[in-house]
Amino acid sequence: MQVELPEDSRKSLEATLSQDESERAARFHFPADRDRFIIAHGCLRDVLSRYLHCQPLELSFSIGEYGKPALNSDAGIDFNLAHSGDYILIAIAHRRRVGVDVERIRKGISSSAIAQQYFSKVEVAELQELPIEEREIAFFTCWTRKEAYIKAQGMGLTLPLESFDVSLAPNEPAILRATRPYSDEASRWTLYSLQIDPLYEAAIAVENMPSQASEPASEYRLWSWQRK
Helix, strand or coil, X not given: CECCCCHHHHHHHHCCCCHHHHHHHHCCCCHHHHHHHHHHHHHHHHHHHHXXXXXXXXXXXXXXXXXXXXXXXXXXXXXXXXXXXCEEEEEEEECCCEEEEEEECCCCCCHHHHHHHHCCHHHHHHHHHCCHHHHHHHHHHHHHHHHHHHHHHCCHHHCCHHHEEEXXXXXXXXXXXXXXXXXXXXXXXXXXXXXCCCCEEEEEEEECCHXXXXXXXXXXXXXXXXXX
């Protein structure tokens, strides 16, 4: 969904936040950052409440060892939240882990230098082999796919970015190519690129069902959020 909402909609979402979330929102120095937090977390509560058939304010969350939030519920729903620029993405999965990331494509960044620091050797080599005009988008393609996978794993930066390889070339399917040191981990995950805006790159990582570990997860469905 896009971040900008009418004032009455923003206030309506703010009313559904917990006390802790309201306090966190109040700590933002800039109003735009505060509003983005309120809208993102208010929308998350609204979406999850539709799956659980409850009121948004009734939802309760806990934080994992590495910072990933989870529902205090036995419904088997995993979720993930990402936002950048004008967009907020929420990923929902049933009885499987999920992660999502979105990044606005920024011009003029030192993509090669950043890639050298955070990407795997295989990814860096592939990025450098691409035509110069394709490298910028490929960088953000790679970044969002890696972030989505890390967020799905829920291990934070204890999972090194260089410990796995993703595809990144334009028009190439999203693939988790290799994982180290456990090579069979790659077959347990499916990556998708999300087409939301030409100025953005976005990706989702979904854990395959245990009974179908070597088969891709079901295709995702992408909705635009609307308040009830």
